[in-house]
Each structure stands twice: as structure tokens, then as C-alpha cells.
Amino acid sequence: MVNRxxxxxxxxxxxxxxxxxxxxxxxxxxxxxxxxxxxxxxxxIGPNGxxxxxxxxxxxxxxxxxxxxxxxxxxSTIDEVExxxxxxxxxxxxxxxxxxxxxxxxxxxxxxxxxxxxxxxxEIRQRVGEVARMLxxxxxxxxxxxxxxxxxxxxxxxxxxxxxxxxxxxxxEPTAMLDTASRRDVNDMVRMLRQNHNIAVVHVTHxxxxxxxxxxxIVLNQGRLVRQGPPKxxxxxxxxxxxxxxxxxAASELAALLREDGFExxxxxxxxxxxxxxxCSLELKS
Amino acid sequence: MFIGTEKLTYTYMSGTPxxxxxxxxxxxxxxxxxxxxxxxxxxxxxxxxxxxxNGLLKPSSGRVYFKGQAIGSDKGELLRxxxxxxxxxxxxxxxxxxETIYDEIAFAxxxxxxxxxxxRIRVKDALEKVGLRAEQLQYRHPFQLxxxxxxxxxxxxxxxxxxxxxxxxxxxxxxxxxxxxNLFALLDNLNRSGGLTxxxxxxxxxxxxxxxxxxxxxxGGRMVLAGPPSEIFTTREKLYDLGxxxxxxxxxxHSVKEKGLPVKTNIYTLAGARQEINRLKGRPGR
Ligand SMILES: Nc1ncnc2c1ncn2[C@@H]1O[C@H](COP(=O)(O)OP(=O)(O)OP(=O)(O)O)[C@@H](O)[C@H]1O
Ligand SMILES: Nc1ncnc2c1ncn2[C@@H]1O[C@H](COP(=O)(O)OP(=O)(O)O)[C@@H](O)[C@H]1O
Ligand SMILES: [Mg+2]
Ligand SMILES: [Mg+2]
Numbered sequence: 001m002v003n004r005x006x007x008x009x010x011x012x013x014x015x016x017x018x019x020x021x022x023x024x025x026x027x028x029x030x031x032x033x034x035x036x037x038x039x040x041x042x043x044x045i046g047p048n049g050x051x052x053x054x055x056x057x058x059x060x061x062x063x064x065x066x067x068x069x070x071x072x073x074x075x076s077t078i079d080e081v082e083x084x085x086x087x088x089x090x091x092x093x094x095x096x097x098x099x100x101x102x103x104x105x106x107x108x109x110x111x112x113x114x115x116x117x118x119x120x121x122x123e124i125r126q127r128v129g130e131v132a133r134m135l136x137x138x139x140x141x142x143x144x145x146x147x148x149x150x151x152x153x154x155x156x157x158x159x160x161x162x163x164x165x166x167x168x169x170x171x172x173e174p175t176a177m178l179d180t181a182s183r184r185d186v187n188d189m190v191r192m193l194r195q196n197h198n199i200a201v202v203h204v205t206h207x208x209x210x211x212x213x214x215x216x217x218i219v220l221n222q223g224r225l226v227r228q229g230p231p232k233x234x235x236x237x238x239x240x241x242x243x244x245x246x247x248x249x250a251a252s253e254l255a256a257l258l259r260e261d262g263f264e265x266x267x268x269x270x271x272x273x274x275x276x277x278x279x280c281s282l283e284l285k286s
Numbered sequence: 287m288f289i290g291t292e293k294l295t296y297t298y299m300s301g302t303p304x305x306x307x308x309x310x311x312x313x314x315x316x317x318x319x320x321x322x323x324x325x326x327x328x329x330x331x332x333x334x335x336x337x338x339x340n341g342l343l344k345p346s347s348g349r350v351y352f353k354g355q356a357i358g359s360d361k362g363e364l365l366r367x368x369x370x371x372x373x374x375x376x377x378x379x380x381x382x383x384x385e386t387i388y389d390e391i392a393f394a395x396x397x398x399x400x401x402x403x404x405x406r407i408r409v410k411d412a413l414e415k416v417g418l419r420a421e422q423l424q425y426r427h428p429f430q431l432x433x434x435x436x437x438x439x440x441x442x443x444x445x446x447x448x449x450x451x452x453x454x455x456x457x458x459x460x461x462x463x464x465x466x467x468n469l470f471a472l473l474d475n476l477n478r479s480g481g482l483t484x485x486x487x488x489x490x491x492x493x494x495x496x497x498x499x500x501x502x503x504x505x506g507g508r509m510v511l512a513g514p515p516s517e518i519f520t521t522r523e524k525l526y527d528l529g530x531x532x533x534x535x536x537x538x539x540h541s542v543k544e545k546g547l548p549v550k551t552n553i554y555t556l557a558g559a560r561q562e563i564n565r566l567k568g569r570p571g572r
Contacts, residue, residue: 025422047464149328179327251538
């Protein structure tokens with residue numbers, strides 16, 4: 001038997017125009033063909049206004065295509081009766097941690113979506129307990145969400161989505177508004193999810209250091225998909241990134257400058273550790 | 287003292303069981319034309335401090351000074367103060383009040399009694415300075431924008447006021463690298479050419495530390511460190527203990543040094559790092 005990766009979300013010839021768009025600007029999205037595979041960790045990058053948020057909203061049926069289609073586990077998002085199921089399969093995490101928690105305790109918040117599914121309460125309790133253990137939130141279950149740090153709020157939001165046993169989690173700049181410690185916290189958690197081969201993560205980010213940890217990177221520009229591939233290929237293509245006003249990791253940018261100066265450094269270097277190690281081994285040779 | 291505080295203390299919901307002291311005897315003083323960074327984990331009091339500086343919050347005790355004068359509570363005076371000390375809020379969309387982006391940015395110039403033809407020029411100019419194209423979006427509702435575009439519009443609407451002091455609360459959250467660098471270049475330029483005083487709170491230090499004359503570090507409502515960047519970023523342990531980070535490039539230099547190569551670590555730009563590594567190793571000959 002051939003082991004083909006299973007597609008969770010697929011966009012075909014997808015286009016989207018916002019009602020307010022002027023004739024002078026490009027459509028928010030056009031001609032997008034892309035698939036998200038089960039269990040993969042996908043980073044979505046691109047300049048401000050390139051269509052990243054719009055694409056996530058089309059993936060979980062918050063928006064419906066102007067042209068083309070989006071299918072979630074094979075079902076088109078145009079089909080209104082399927083929307084609850086689509087949102088369960090594709091959960092979304094937003095940038096602002098303060099806008100997503102609704103209940104009076106963390107526990108109720110995590111259970112919120114499950115209550116709407118009208119599951120038996122024993123099952124709800126069991127699932128909430130499971131994700132709370134997984135995300136290390138057990139000690140916070142009785143806390144009111146507004147007393148949590150930004151990073152904890154994002155973890156609770158992610159727990160609420162995970163409890164729905166989704167196929168895919170869509171994260172729109174989940175760390176943009178967090179401080180350093182919380183950012184690390186959320187990123188560690190996203191990487192932990194990655195070990196779970198049943199859940200795909202689509203992570204929109206302006207931090208090249210975050211995209212560098214993905215398995216695949218997709219680049220949007222002016223509503224079009226302009227590049228996709230592993231981070232080692234996409235994030236080391238500095239001429240592409242720079243032409244779009246984007247950047248690679250500091251290590252990769254610095255390595256490129258040093259290569260111009262004659263330093264012999266590996267061409268696909270992305271992480272700080274790789275740069276530091278290479279620089280030190282150069283020293284040993286010279 | 288151009289702008290500063292003396293033993294500024296502030297308690298939210300004072301006199302209730304929920305009272306929370308967000309600032310505790312914070313004192314500092316800034317000269318005209320300085321660029322200052324305020325850093326600190328979330329909840330450390332950055333936004334609370336910032337909102338005192340243009341009179342939006344009133345000290346529970348202590349004082350805030352502008353041009354040698356304590357800020358009082360006279361309504362008319364406060365209104366005039368807020369035109370001279372412009373503030374870009376941490377979550378800009380919570381503060382939009384106009385139906386179009388044009389009106390949002392035109393508010394301040396109209397208040398100055400300028401003719402609409404002049405206002406139009408100012409709006410276009412402010413949008414272009416932050417890297418947005420007026421004809422593409424000025425007649426949209428401020429909500430009909432991407433996350434990064436909203437933040438840029440908020441900056442433009444304060445710039446159009448021509449303030450003497452510009453305060454930005456986490457201005458780069460959600461900005462792509464080129465809009466971030468453009469914003470910092472703009473601030474640097476206004477500072478050098480017009481003596482604009484700038485205060486920036488941020489978790490992301492890339493591209494901004496090189497501009498800063500001073501850095502304040504807040505923790506738990508207290509000012510725990512203050513000094514020029516070269517002092518604040520020389521040791522990383524203290525910052526790590528506070529849950530803070532360094533600029534990516536500085537981080538790399540510290541790691542290189544830790545591995546035994548004698549590099550300077552007070553380096554905040556790629557160009558600086560490139561030069562320092564070249565100085566250390568010379569050009570590897572071939
Ligand atoms: N509600 C709306 N009405 C009209 N146009 C919109 C609306 N929301 C977004 N747009 C436009 O659609 C385009 C894509 O926006 P989108 O929010 O998807 O960008 P993004 O890649 O997420 O950007 P950012 O990095 O700034 O969050 C932009 O040109 C934006 O101005
Ligand atoms: N509107 C408010 N009501 C009550 N407490 C608040 C309010 N705003 C901030 N605080 C509290 O004040 C402290 C400082 O918050 P803030 O100034 O927002 O910090 P920062 O901007 O550094 O993240 C925190 O403990 C926070 O919970
Ligand atoms: Mg977005
Ligand atoms: Mg704040």
C-alpha cells in the first residue's frame with residue numbers, strides 16, 4: 001500500500017475580494033492552489049496585507065470564496081450546513097489573547113466548544129482533563145481567564161481548540177502580542193503538537209525564527225502564493241525574501257553578509273546555533 | 287527635565303478588593319530629543335506608565351512632568367497636552383473613532399483649522415511615511431484593513447498631529463520586517479531632523495536598539511534597570527532572569543563570545559556584527 005499523505009484542507013483556484021476593495025488595489029487573494037496535509041507543521045509568511053489572515057478565514061469558513069473553492073476533509077466550505085463540522089475540524093487561534101476567552105473559569109472556557117457539541121458531560125470532563133494535562137494547564141483550571149498572562153491565555157485558547165479533536169489548528173500570529181517568556185511558552189507548545197501526527201498546524205508569523213521550525217513554508221505576496229518549500233530552501237532564498245520586504249533569521253542574514261566577505265559558511269544555515277558553531281570551527285581551521 | 291516622573295505610583299481600582307498597584311514609585315527624567323525604550327515582561331507596567339505621560343491616567347501619588355511643569359488636571363490643559371504628546375496605543379483598533387481612514391488621520395490637521403486641500407496633503411503624506419498608499423485604502427473603514435495596516439494607520443493618525451513627543455506602545459507587533467524597519471527609520475529621521483522625542487515600549491528589540499539613547503526596564507511596577515543600551519545589554523543573565531531577551535544579533539554575539547572567541551557584545555545591527563567578526567578574524571585568505 002502506498003502511504004500518501006492525507007489532505008485536510010485544500011484550496012483550488014481560490015480567490016477572495018472584500019466588498020470594500022477599491023479598483024486600485026489587488027484582490028485579497030487570487031489563484032491560490034494549496035493543500036494542508038494531516039499532521040504537518042506549515043508556516044505562512046508574507047508582507048502586511050498579503051492575504052494570510054484572509055486565507056485562514058477561508059480555511060475555516062469564516063469567509064466564503066469569491067471564486068474557486070476550499071474543501072475541508074473533502075467538504076466544500078460553501079455548504080452552509082457543514083460549517084459547524086468544518087469549524088470543528090479547523091479551529092482558529094487569533095493574535096489578541098484577550099479576545100478569545102469567554103467563560104468565567106479556564107475549565108469552562110476549554111469546555112465551551114464541547115458543550116455546544118452536546119457531548120455527554122462525562123466525555124467533556126474527560127477531554128478537558130486530557131488537554132489540560134497535555135498543555136500543562138491543570139493548576140489553572142479554576143482561575144478566571146482574565147487573570148492569566150497573555151501566554152497562558154493563548155494556551156487556554158489552544159486547549160479549547162484541541163479539545164474539539166481537530167484535524168488542523170489555524171494560528172494567526174499567536175505570539176505577536178506576547179512577551180519573550182510567553183512567546184517561548186507558546187512556541188514550545190506548538191512544537192509539541194507537531195509530534196502529534198493527527199493534527200496539522202498552520203502558523204502565520206512575521207518571525208522568521210518561528211517559520212524556521214516549520215516543515216514547510218508558504219509565502220504570500222499581494223494575494224498570490226509566490227513560493228513554497230522547506231524552511232532550509234525558502235528562508236535561505238534571501239533575494240526573494242528581500243524583494244518582498246521580508247527577512248530571514250538573523251543567523252541566516254548575517255551568514256549571507258559574512259559569505260560575501262569570504263567566510264566559508266554552510267549555505268542552508270538558519271539557526272543561531274548553526275552559525276555560532278560554524279564560525280567557531282572556522283577559527284579552528286585558520 | 288523635558289519629560290519625566292517623580293515617585294509615580296498608580297493603583298488600578300483603588301479602594302476596592304481588586305486594587306492592583308501597577309506602578310510603584312517610578313522616577314525618571316528624559317531630555318528633549320532623546321529616544322527611549324521601555325522594556326519589561328507583560329504586566330510590568332509599561333502601558334500604565336505610558337498613559338500617564340500624556341495625562342490619560344492620573345497618578346495615585348507622585349508626579350508627571352512635561353517641560354518642567356507638573357501635569358495638572360485642568361481639562362483644557364490636558365487636551366492641549368495630548369496634542370503635543372502623541373500616543374499610539376497598544377491595541378490601536380480599540381481607539382479608532384472615524385468612519386474612514388481618511389477622517390481618522392485628518393482629525394488632527396482639521397483641528398488645527400487647516401483648509402481641506404491642505405488636510406488632504408497631510409493625510410497622504412502621513413500614510414506614505416508609514417508605508418501605505420493613500421489611494422489604495424484611505425476611504426475604507428479603519429476595520430477593513432489587515433492587522434499590520436491598522437497599526438500603521440494608527441501611527442499615521444498621530445504623526446499627522448505633528449507632536450513634540452511621540453509615544454508608541456508596542457508599535458511593531460504584527461508589522462512585517464520592512465514596515466518595521468521603515469517605521470524605525472522614520473522615527474530616527476524625525477528625531478535627527480526635528481528633535482522629536484520618542485518613547486517606545488516593545489518586546490522586540492531588533493532594529494530599534496541601535497537608535498535608542500536610553501533603556502528603561504520595568505518589572506512588577508518598578509524601574510529595575512535604566513541606562514544606555516551598552517550598559518543594559520552587556521550581560522544577558524540579568525535580562526534572562528527578568529524573562530527578557532536581547533536583540534537577535536546581540537544574542538548571536540554573546541554566544542560566539544561564550545564559545546571563546548573574543549568578540550564585543552554591545553552590537554545591535556547586522557552591519558555591526560559583520561564588521562566585528564571581520565575585525566576578529568581578518569579576511570580568511572585564499
Ligand atoms: N474587512 C476588509 N475589507 C476590505 N479589505 C480588507 C478587509 N480585511 C482585509 N482587507 C484587505 O485584504 C488584504 C489582505 O488582508 P489580510 O488581513 O489577509 O492580510 P495579512 O496578510 O493577514 O496582513 P497582516 O500581516 O498585516 O496581518 C489587504 O490588502 C487588506 O487591506
Ligand atoms: N484597566 C485595568 N484595570 C485593572 N488592572 C489593570 C488594568 N490595566 C492594567 N492593569 C494591571 O496593571 C499591571 C500593569 O499592566 P500594564 O501597564 O498593562 O503592563 P504592560 O503594558 O507592561 O504589559 C498589570 O498587573 C495589569 O494586570
Ligand atoms: Mg493578518
Ligand atoms: Mg502594555
